[in-house]
Amino acid sequence: MMNTVRLGVMHSIVLASLAALFFVLPQYHAGNVARIMVFAIYAMGYNIMFGYTGLLSLGHALFFSAGMYGLGLSMHLGSVPAAPALVVGIISSILVAAVVGFFALRTRGVAFMIVTLMFAQVGYLSVLLAGTYTRGDEGFVLPQAVRRIGSIDLSDPTTRYFTAWLFFAIAYLLCARLVASGFGKTLVGIRENEERAQMLGYNVQRHRWVAIIISGTLSGLAGAVFALLWGYAGASFAAVQYSIYPLLYVLLGGAGTLIGPLLGTAFMFYLIEYASELTSAYMLVAGVVLILLTLFLPRGLAGELRRRWLRWLP
Amino acid sequence: MDFGPYLFFAGLEGAVTSAVLALIAVGLSLVFGIMRVVNVAHGEFYMLGAVLAWWITTTFADLVGGHPAIGFAIALVVAPLAVGALAALADYVILQRIEYDPERTIVATIGLLYILQQGTLMSFGPDARPVEAPFNSRIALPWFEYGDAGFALIWPWGFSTTSYKLAVIIAAIVLLLLLWLVLSHTRIGLVMRATQLNRDMATAHGIPVQKVYALVFGLGAALAALGAVLIVPIQQAHYLMGGEPLLLAFIVVIIGGLGSLPGTVVAALLIGLSDGIISVFFTPTLAKIIATLLVAFVLVYRPQGLFGKPLQ
Numbered sequence: 120m121m122n123t124v125r126l127g128v129m130h131s132i133v134l135a136s137l138a139a140l141f142f143v144l145p146q147y148h149a150g151n152v153a154r155i156m157v158f159a160i161y162a163m164g165y166n167i168m169f170g171y172t173g174l175l176s177l178g179h180a181l182f183f184s185a186g187m188y189g190l191g192l193s194m195h196l197g198s199v200p201a202a203p204a205l206v207v208g209i210i211s212s213i214l215v216a217a218v219v220g221f222f223a224l225r226t227r228g229v230a231f232m233i234v235t236l237m238f239a240q241v242g243y244l245s246v247l248l249a250g251t252y253t254r255g256d257e258g259f260v261l262p263q264a265v266r267r268i269g270s271i272d273l274s275d276p277t278t279r280y281f282t283a284w285l286f287f288a289i290a291y292l293l294c295a296r297l298v299a300s301g302f303g304k305t306l307v308g309i310r311e312n313e314e315r316a317q318m319l320g321y322n323v324q325r326h327r328w329v330a331i332i333i334s335g336t337l338s339g340l341a342g343a344v345f346a347l348l349w350g351y352a353g354a355s356f357a358a359v360q361y362s363i364y365p366l367l368y369v370l371l372g373g374a375g376t377l378i379g380p381l382l383g384t385a386f387m388f389y390l391i392e393y394a395s396e397l398t399s400a401y402m403l404v405a406g407v408v409l410i411l412l413t414l415f416l417p418r419g420l421a422g423e424l425r426r427r428w429l430r431w432l433p
Numbered sequence: 434m435d436f437g438p439y440l441f442f443a444g445l446e447g448a449v450t451s452a453v454l455a456l457i458a459v460g461l462s463l464v465f466g467i468m469r470v471v472n473v474a475h476g477e478f479y480m481l482g483a484v485l486a487w488w489i490t491t492t493f494a495d496l497v498g499g500h501p502a503i504g505f506a507i508a509l510v511v512a513p514l515a516v517g518a519l520a521a522l523a524d525y526v527i528l529q530r531i532e533y534d535p536e537r538t539i540v541a542t543i544g545l546l547y548i549l550q551q552g553t554l555m556s557f558g559p560d561a562r563p564v565e566a567p568f569n570s571r572i573a574l575p576w577f578e579y580g581d582a583g584f585a586l587i588w589p590w591g592f593s594t595t596s597y598k599l600a601v602i603i604a605a606i607v608l609l610l611l612l613w614l615v616l617s618h619t620r621i622g623l624v625m626r627a628t629q630l631n632r633d634m635a636t637a638h639g640i641p642v643q644k645v646y647a648l649v650f651g652l653g654a655a656l657a658a659l660g661a662v663l664i665v666p667i668q669q670a671h672y673l674m675g676g677e678p679l680l681l682a683f684i685v686v687i688i689g690g691l692g693s694l695p696g697t698v699v700a701a702l703l704i705g706l707s708d709g710i711i712s713v714f715f716t717p718t719l720a721k722i723i724a725t726l727l728v729a730f731v732l733v734y735r736p737q738g739l740f741g742k743p744l745q
Contacts, residue, residue, distance in 0.1 A: 175536050225733045229471050229535050233683060237729040240680070244722045359676075363543060370540065400554040406547025413531055413541040 122431055130295060133378065134288050141280050151392070153280045155385050156287040157345050158368070162380030163294050164337025165365035170375035171303060172330040173310030177232045178239030179338050179365050181219065184246065184357035185212040186339025188253065191352035195259055196252060201268050205343050212339020213332060215242075220331035224324055236362070243357040258353025266350055279348050286344050290337055295377055297333070298433050306330055307375070338365070360402075367405055370412050373419030377433045382420050444706060449598050449667070451705025452605030453660040455698050457678050458685035459609065460656030462697040465686065467629040467649045470533050473542040474523075475657055476679025477549035478516050482658025483670040484553055485512035487562045502567035505666075512662050517655030524650040529643060546675075553672040566597040566666035601663050608659065609698060616694070625649060657682075681708070684728045690738030700738075 137156065141149050161183055168174045189211030193199040199207065223234045247255045263274045271278055297303045309316045309323050317323050346352045355361070364387075365380075372383025390408065395401035412419070418426060425432040461475050486508040493504035523545055531537045572594055616622035628635045628645045636642050657678075668674070681704060689700030708720070715723070731738070 175539070177539075222730070222733050226736060229539070230732050230736050232536075232539060233471070233687070234729050234732050237725050237732075241722055241725050241729070244718050244725070248716075248718045248722065366540070366543075398555060399559075400551035402547045403551035403555070406544040406549075406551060409544030409547070410527060410541050413537045413544070414527065417537065 125431060126295070126299075126433060129378075130292065133381070134284075134291065137287065138281070138284055141277075141284075146276060149280055150276065151388065152385075153283040153348070154345075155381075155388050156283045157341055157348065158364070158388065159381040159384040160287055160290040160344065161338050161341035162365045162368035162372070162384050163290055164334045164339075164341065166334075166369045166374060166376075166380045167294065167297070167306075167337065168330055168334035169366070169369055170373075170379070171298065171310065172306045172327055172334075174327060174331070175232050175366075176223075176235040176334075176362070177359075177366070178219070178235030178237070178242075178362050179334075180357050180359065180361035181235075181239040181242040182212045182216055182335035182338035183342035183361060184242060185215040185335075186342030186344075187346045187352050187356055188246065188342075189339070190343040191259065191261060191346045192252060194261055194265055195352075198265075201266060201273065201347060205347060208343030208346070209336060209340055212342070213336050216332045216335025216339070217328075220328045220335070224327055224331070236359070239357070239359070239362055243354065243359075246354045246357050253352070253354065256354045258351055258355075261346065261350040261352070263350065266347060273348055274350060283344065283348060286340065290340065291377075291381075294337075295433065298377060302326070302329075310375075363405070367409060369419070371408065371419055373421030373423070373425070376419070376421035376425060379419055379421035386420070445594055445598075447706040447708060449601055449664075449705075450708060451702045452602045453664045454678065454681055454685060454705045455609060455701035456605055456660035456663070457657045458682040458689070458697050458701050459612065459694060460653035460660075461682045462686045462689065462691070462694060463656070464650055464653035465691055466694070467625055468533060468646050470528065470535060470538040471542070472650070472653065473539055473679070474545040474549060475653070475682060476675030476677075477546050477553075478520055478654035478675075479657040479661045479678050480553065480670075480672065480675035481516050481519070481549060482512050482661030483564075483665040483668075483674060484557050484672070485515060485658070486662040486665045487564050487670040488557075490564050500567075501565045505564070505567040505662075508564075509659070509662050513655040513658040516658035517651035520654030521647040521651035524647045528650070529646070533646070550672055550675065557670075557672055559672065561669040561671040563669050564665045566595070568596055568600070569666070570596045572596055572599070597666060601667070604663055605660075608656075612656075613694070621648075680725075684724065687728055687732050688738055691736075693738065696738060 137152070140152055144152065161179075164182070165176070165179050168176055186208040188208075190204045190208030193207045194201065194204045219235065219238050223231055223238065226234050246253050253259070263272070266273045273279060273282055305316065305321055305326055308319075309321070309326055313323055316326075342356065345356075368383035368387055369380055370383070371387055372381065373379030387405070387408070390404055391401055394404040416423060421432060457475070457479055460478075461472060464470065464472050464475075486505075489508040489511055490501065490504040493507060494501065497503075527541050527545070528538055531541060616625065624635075624640055624645055625648075627638070627640060628642055628649075632642055635645075660678075661674075685700045685704050686697055688704065689696030689698070704724075708724070
């Protein structure tokens with residue numbers, strides 16, 4: 120009971136302070152926070168698979184871009200309105216995750232990472248191959264006129280911020296619910312001891328498959344929302360770099376923690392932002408952070424918090 | 434031009450790719466076979482080899498002058514040694530501390546990839562830079578044609594290779610034979626194989642496993658750098674040149690069977706030749722998609738590779 124109240128308070132504080140930030144921050148930084156919230160959805164999706172289930176994927180850009188292009192292409196080529204296009208984006212990421220998960224789960228460990236990497240590479244190359252429709256690296260812009268749901272203009276900074284916030288809140292509460300559920304606890308059990316979970320009668324592969332689909336769906340949602348709010352879809356979002364980002368965010372914030380992906384995304388976003396003001400070689404920062412994390416902070420920020428002070432942190 | 438000579442020409446170009454790819458992939462395979470870790474930064478060691486070769490040859494030409502072959506010969510020795518030493522240092526500073534945990538090693542080598550690549554961007558710059566080949570005479574290639582007067586030897590226009598490309602193929606063969614000799618007939622090779630078979634047993638017999646690992650990691654990187662120095666007169670040095678060979682080397686190592694050196698060489702030949710020939714028929718992007726998908730499915734359904742033995 121005590122714990123439920125404590126968690127309720129924590130979730131409210133997180134979501135309320137994110138909403139309040141819009142009124143406190145200058146416009147430029149509010150725009151950044153909106154982006155951070157969308158990428159935090161991506162990181163939370165990644166975290167379901169990596170943090171809670173223990174499956175390290177190097178190909179999540181595939182799911183992100185499935186959502187992005189599912190929405191983007193149906194609006195760009197099919198003139199579908201924004202709301203159904205969002206559904207198309209989510210459904211395409213579900214389908215891609217189901218198929219990739221089905222095949223990739225036949226492998227283990229290092230082979231799993233390479234297979235996911237390769238499927239994502241196939242996705243990236245396919246976007247380039249279909250250059251007539253996707254316009255490849257250059258990408259395409261969704262004009263302001265179509266980026267609206269009903270009478271709400273999603274390209275306006277205020278509505279953009281709160282739409283990002285709304286989707287973040289949905290994803291965050293979904294993850295909180297999932298992690299606390301029996302299913303979420305089973306995933307952690309599989310991560311910690313696969314044989315034991317199997318012995319207890321759990322269908323390990325099916326649990327993993329569902330975890331991949333949930334993870335892919337959240338990633339696809341992030342991609343679709345990004346394309347909708349910023350009105351752009353390009354091949355660079357399907358490239359390897361965008362598979363590395365969620366790994367970085369989650370490792371930095373703390374794998375297997377609810378709040379970690381948000382912390383990691385915000386921290387890394389500003390780190391890269393400042394680095395890119397200094398040099399064009401800003402990914403150097405990502406490299407250094409990755410190595411320092413593996414060496415000195417393998418649990419990440421929220422993971423350290425939980426280990427040292429807040430044992431109850433979900 | 435007829436189809437025959439075209440295919441032969443593509444095959445010869447493919448043989449050069451195969452030769453260099455074999456060196457890179459054997460380096461990756463050696464590290465995986467002995468240390469059981471995947472080195473994602475392997476492509477960047479290759480890139481460093483090429484960039485160092487450019488730096489050494491141009492510095493030498495500025496300071497000393499003389500025939501470009503001298504500078505190139507120095508680069509051929511110094512660049513792989515320097516890259517190997519850097520890799521051994523990375524092993525000592527990073528990989529040993531995380532105890533070669535497979536997943537953390539991948540994350541750490543991704544970090545290393547960005548550091549090497551972006552560090553090169555900052556120092557070397559974003560431009561591609563050429564390196565002059567030590568010798569480069571054009572060799573016209575003959576082709577047989579069946580005409581009115583029976584078989585005749587013709588010299589199709591533009592149908593040629595260079596002496597340097599042939600030298601690359603020969604050099605790669607010699608280097609691979611040398612590596613095989615070292616692994617099978619020397620004490621250090623024996624120590625490496627012993628470490629591969631059973632790490633704990635090797636430690637119990639007084640083999641300094643940590644040093645062997647650092648050496649193997651360095652050797653793997655040096656092989657990639659060596660391949661890069663050989664190819665750079667044909668390809669130019671660029672800070673992003675490591676990505677493609679990394680992917681190809683992964684493909685080769687997986688097809689050849691993880692950790693199997695003969696399998697790796699056969700697969701390099703297969704991939705290198707087919708890459709040249711496939712790209713004649715398909716657009717390069719489609720060829721890459723097909724190749725990548727094929728390899729992903731090999732890994733899914735035959736994780737031991739096409740030539741490897743099943744794992745127990």
